[in-house]
Amino acid sequence: MTPSVETRTSVVWDYAPAPESAEHIRLRGRYGLFLDGDFRAPADGRYVPTLNPATEEPIAEVAWAGPADVTAAIERARAAFPAWAALPALERGKYLFRIARLIQERARELAVVETLDGGKPLRESRDVDIPLAAAHFFHYAGWADKLGYGVAAREVAPLGVVGQIVPWNFPLLMAAWKLAPALACGNVAILKPAETTPLTALLLAEICAEAELPAGVVAILPGDGGAGATLVRAPGVDKIAFTGSTAVGRDIQTALAGQDVPLTLELGGKSANIVFEDAALDQAVEGIVNGIFFNQGHVCCAGSRLLIQESVRDEVIAKLWRRMGRLRVGDPLDKNTDVGAINSAEQLARIETLVAAGEEEGALRRTVACELPERGYWFAPTLFTDVSPAHRIAAEEIFGPVVSVLTFRTQAEAIEKANNSRYGLAAGIWTDKGAKAFEVASALRAGVVWQNTYNHFDPTAAFGGYKESGFGREGGPAGLRPYLRVLR
C-alpha cells in the first residue's frame, strides 16, 4: 500500500465494537438449486462453497447449475407458465404481497446473510437493500391487476419464460428488481444469482416456497458465468434481463443477434458527481462520500468522477479528505462500520490494477491510512487528484472505493466533461440554485440525476442507463414494459 500523502487526523474518540448478532440466522450447510418449487441436487452434483469476503471463510455450500439444470428449469417454467399467466391478476398480486411481507418478517436475517455473503456493511443491508427489496415486491404486487394502466392503456400479455441474471453488489435487491415486475406481468422466471453472493437469493427461494408460489413459477439457479451464458443461449427463453458489466452485456447482446428475444441491460457507469461553487459544501461532502463509498463503491451508479468547480476545489478536497479519515473500515457486521469488505479477491485485484494505472499515469493518490483486518479482501478509501479526462481512472469503471477528481470552470464545461463518457447511468449535481439544477439535470446524458443527494432509489422511480450503460428501465410503470408484449 502506498503511504498516504497526508496522515490521518487522529480520531477524537474510539468506538467500542458493536457487532450485529448472527445467532438468529438459519442457514443450511448446503443449498440445492431451487427448481420446480423445491431445493434439488444439481444434475452433475457440483457444490461450491460461498465465502465470507471479510474472513475468507466458507459460509455454506451452494449447488452450481449446469446446462442440464438450465434445460430442466426452462421445461418446468414453461409448464408452469399457462396457469400462472391465467391466474386472475389480483391473485397473482397476492403472492407478491406475501413475498414482500415475508421479506419484511425475515428482514434482519436477510440483512445479516447479505452482509456475511457479500461484505457490505450491515448498516446498508439493514437500512437499504432489504427494505427496498420488500418495497419493490410491494410496489409491483399492486401493479399486477393494473397493467393496462401502466403501459399507456394498451392491451398487453406476458412474454413467457424470462431469464434473469443479477450481480453481486446488491444481491437480494437486484433479485427483487428482476422478479417482482416479471411475475406481476404474468411471466415465469429463472433467476441466476451472482457466483459470489447466492445466499439471499436462496433465502428468497425459501420465501417463495413459504408464500406457496406455484412450483415452477420461479427457479433460482446459482452458478458462475457459464450458467448465465447457458441461460442466455438456451432455446425456450422468451426474454433476457441482465444487470452487470458492460463487457458481459455486450456479449449477451451479441449472442442474441438475429433472434427475436427481447433484452434489457443495466450495465456499468462512470457517473459524474458535480459540485458547483454555490453548493452547501459540507452537505456536498457527505453526498460525495455516500456517492462513492456506499457499498465500497460496488455500485453501478457510483459517483466515481467527482467534478469540482475550480473556485472551491481546494476547500472541497480538504473537507473530503478530512471526512474520509473518519470513515470506519472493517467488520461489515459491526453496526458502526462505514466501509466493509471488497466482494471478492478477483474484484480486489481489479481495483488494485486500476489504482496502479492511476499512479502510473501521473494522478496523485491519497489513501486513508486506516488499519485493515489481516484476513479478507479490503481496500482503504482512496482519492485521486490531478486526474486528466484521458486517464484510465477517469474513464473506466473501477467499482471500488476510489474517487477521481476533475475540475471545471463554467457550467458548460461541467456539462461537457460529465457527458464525455461512453457511459450514461447517473449523475449528481450539488448547487443551491434551483434553476441551475434543473437546467444542468436536463443537459446531462444520464438515466438518473440526483440534485443535492446521491444513491437514492425507490420502486416507483425508473432506473436505467443511456449509451453504453444499457437500455430498458426498472422501477415504476416503465419497469413493466420490458416484461410485456403489446397486443394493440
Added chain:
Amino acid sequence: MTRRLAVRKTYKLWIGGAFVRSESGRYDEADGVNFPRASRKDVRDAVAAARGAAAPWAARTPYNRGQILYRAAEALESRADSMRAPRDEVDACVDVLLHYAGWTDKLQPVLGGVNPVAAPFLSFSLPEPTGVVGVVAPDAPALLGLIAELAPTLAAGNVAVAIVSESEPLVGLDLAEVLGVSDVPGGVVNLLSGRRAELATALGAHRDLNAIVDAGADAELSAELDRLAAETIKRVRHGDAATSYDAAVGDALERMEAVTELKTAWHPVGA
C-alpha cells in the same frame, strides 16, 4: 418552333442540409436516371452532420418540432402529384406525418410522470430522445416505408441518417426537397442512396450512432446489424415495411419508445 429541352434533375444525397454527390463519385441508375451510390465515408459524414444537429433539435420545444413535422405534411401534400409514388401512398405519407406531428407534445405526458417516492424529493421521469438514429428503409413501399420510420424518430426528438430504398431510391431522395422547405434544420434528416448492405453495416458499426431502426426486411442483414450494434450497446428495433397508414401509426408508441430514453431526476423538497 423549337422543342423546349427539359431541365433534368441531378439526383444527390442530402447530408447536413446540403445536396451533395457521393464523395466516392460512384453512380447507379434507376428508371433511366443516375443517382449517387453513397460510400461508407458518406455514412460517416452524415452521422457527423446528424450529431451536430442532434442537441439543437432535441432542445427545440415539442410544439416547435410538431409544427415543423406538420409543415412537412403540408409540403408533401402540395407536391403529391409530382412524387414518384402512387397518389394513395403519398396521401398515407401525409397523414403519417400529420399523426406524428401531433405526438411531439404527447410523448412526455404519456411516458413520463412524477414518481411518488417514499422520501422528501420531487422525483420525476421524463422521456428524452436517444440521439442519432440510423434508419434502414425497406425497398417498398419506398416512400411510405421511409416516412413510417422517419416520422416517429423525429417526433421523439431524434435526428436520423436514413438509407432509402435500394430498388426505388429516387422518391426517397426527392423527400429531401420536401423536408428542405419545411424548416427541418440541416442535419436533422440525412438521406443516402446506394447499396443497403454496404451502407447499413457502416451505420451499424459507427460508434457515434445511438440506435438503429431497421425495416430492411433482410434477416441476414438484421442479424449482422444486431451484432454490430452490440459493440456500443446501441438500441435496435426491427420492423416490417409499413404498407398502410394503419401499419405506420398502429404501433406509434412502440416506434417512439424504441428511440427514447427515460431520465429520472431527483430534486430535494425542503432542507
